[in-house]
Amino acid sequence: MNIIETPLEGLLVIEPKIWEDSRGYFYESFSAREFAAADINAVFVQDNQSFSQKGTLRGLHAQAPPFAQGKLVRVIQGSALDVAVDIRKHSVTYGQYFSLELTGENHKQMWIPPGFLHGFITLQDDTIFTYKVTNYYDKNSEIGVMWNDPTININWTAHIAESDLLLSDKDLVLEAFSSFQSPF
């Protein structure tokens, strides 16, 4: 697998080796041996999967310590613009984001260590988004910032009209970044 660093220290793009033949394709979607060889410190305890129609925006979410999660994210079917926001208080890139289109065709993944808000917007109907996490879900540890916070200023809607967005009630009332107290 190819590992590509991003401008946010620790946040990585992973391009697995794809084996294609007349039947289709095969690839190792995760290898603890490859992660160890790349010195990526991650022990996964839970896999998540969500199914969304085009224009669904989930985020910006994280879990606070001691339930902070590292996430290995990918799209199995469809496509999504995936976004990670650095909320490590002492990071030189605090408040900055990185985004990448993950699709069922490009097989790209993102390793998002603890200390980042995560979210995505789906760009096609019937998009299946799946990810491995390094800690269990803990509802009381959930933290979040509004998807359209003007300080972070994520360009979500280059592909989707804002009027077509689908968000949960929870995601309509998350915090403003200006008042957000990061626990990282």
Ligand SMILES: Cc1cn([C@H]2C[C@H](O)[C@@H](COP(=O)(O)OP(=O)(O)O[C@H]3O[C@H](C)C(=O)[C@H](O)[C@H]3O)O2)c(=O)[nH]c1=O
């Ligand atoms: C996250 C989670 C949720 N749930 C249950 C509890 C909720 O009633 C229901 C739907 O959860 P939610 O609306 O929070 O799902 P998303 O909006 O996709 O949340 C995720 O969105 C962004 C993209 C993330 O990176 C996080 O993993 C997560 O916050 O699933 C569980 O049982 N286990 C879990 O790990």
